[in-house]
Amino acid sequence: MTPLLEVEDLRVSFPTRHGRTEVVRGVSFSLGRERLAIVGESGSGKSQTGRAILGLTPPPGKATAARLNFEGQDLRNATPKQWRDLRGRRISLVMQDPKFSLNPVMTIGRQLMEAATRTSQTRAEAKDHALAMLEAVQIRDPLRVFKAYPHELSGGMGQRAMIAMMLIPEPDLLIADEPTSALDVTVQIEVLRILDRLVTDRGMGLIFISHDLRLVSSFCDRVLVMYAGKVVEELRASNLAQAQHPYTQGLFNCLPKIEGGIRPLPTLQRDAEWAR
Template identity: 80%
Template sequence: MSLLNVENLRVTFPTRQGPAEVVRGVSFTLGRERLGIVGESGSGKSQTGRAILGLTPHPGSATADRLEFDGIDLRGLSSRQWRGLRGKRMSMVMQDPKFSLNPVMAVGKQLMEVLRTHGASRAEARRAALEMLEAVQIRDPERVFRAYPHELSGGMGQRAMIAMMLVSAPDLLIADEPTSALDVTIQIEVLRILDRLVQERGMGLIFISHDLRLVSSFCDRVLVMYAGRVVEELRASDLSQARHPYTQGLLNCLPAIDGDRRPLPTLDRDASWAE
């Protein structure tokens, strides 16, 4: 059963030359799986994710023939209805923690706010926040809990933001380059957390990334976007056999130490991408 259904999603921004469509007729479904969205900067990946959560910035507008999450029509929700979904059942990890964390609020208070907003007691929220900070491999969760965002490094800030989005164990998580500022070892731990939520809790994950190798081994399916459109959809394990010229171009851009192009790994769902 599909968790998310998107049909003919369009995101438009006004310009001096007239309306500019940055997402043009995107359609896909998402089950309890890991869906990767790849493409160059400006291809519409992030705006697609924001539109799904009703976060298209003003003065932009998002429309769709169908935008449905777990049987809920997202197109006409009120602000109150959105507050009941975001954070609790739907979350998005933004690419840059500097613009996502509140600079005048301690990190722990921000994590607790997610749970407190949806009914958790103060003690329960504090315990869950500390456990999640520890889960994303923060060595001193008590210190980070009390710290402000400007006191954290870029990688630690990104881990704190990931913890904030995962602390409520949402049904749908949109992760926009969630591991770009992390060391490889920490990246693996974060991916393990995401993988566990998908497999054990049945979470749906949209994983937005430029890393084709990571997407091919971590995700189940891949959407390739170019100029606001989905140009190809295929199984992640089949990414190296892509037919569209744009996808092939992306693959040909992958660096190799010896100067020769190497095929993408074709790992199945049970394979360990962490090895």
């Protein structure tokens, strides 16, 4: 069986005063119908990896790869028409901040309907689908949110509305870039539950980009740890406590614990070797 997504030697670079700087430096992985996490700190290249898969590297940045296949289709030279058929329908992207990714002059309802018209025959059907999806992401009063503009919603509500929008076309692959970082812990669990069901029941593939090691280790199947544009370690999420790489260990140990731990907290001693 071919994997859902194959990435080989993915590189993303941006021009700077001192020539091109690579922010993603040869990332390779393959994804089945599973939950794959990409973890790293800000600037590690994890978000740029996610965007490059969808061909959304912002210019003047450039993305190259030895291989970038989605269900056997080569994405490297996809035409605009092919991208339109893929983006949103087959591959969806949930971004971190609802403030910047929802259209501020359209009601949530209209934005959801736009996504729903592709799967529904009539407007009424599309509206029902949109409302049902809002309910599925645990929004208590779907009709109010449906009629609201993005600025009338809290960050958590906006985020959930955006997740609902991305899930309406029932994509085969969902790239979620810090989808729950802006949410309260209890809401976070609700959203993860929805994603979890989509993976287990519908066989969706999920790339979960996050800086939260603890969350990722409890939710995902596999974890790629990124540092300075490279994957420094790949491991089963359940084996995170036995991580081999000092960076992964450092990231895990510097978290404060409810049970109480070491004071002062162990800090991460960076090694220039890791970035090689």
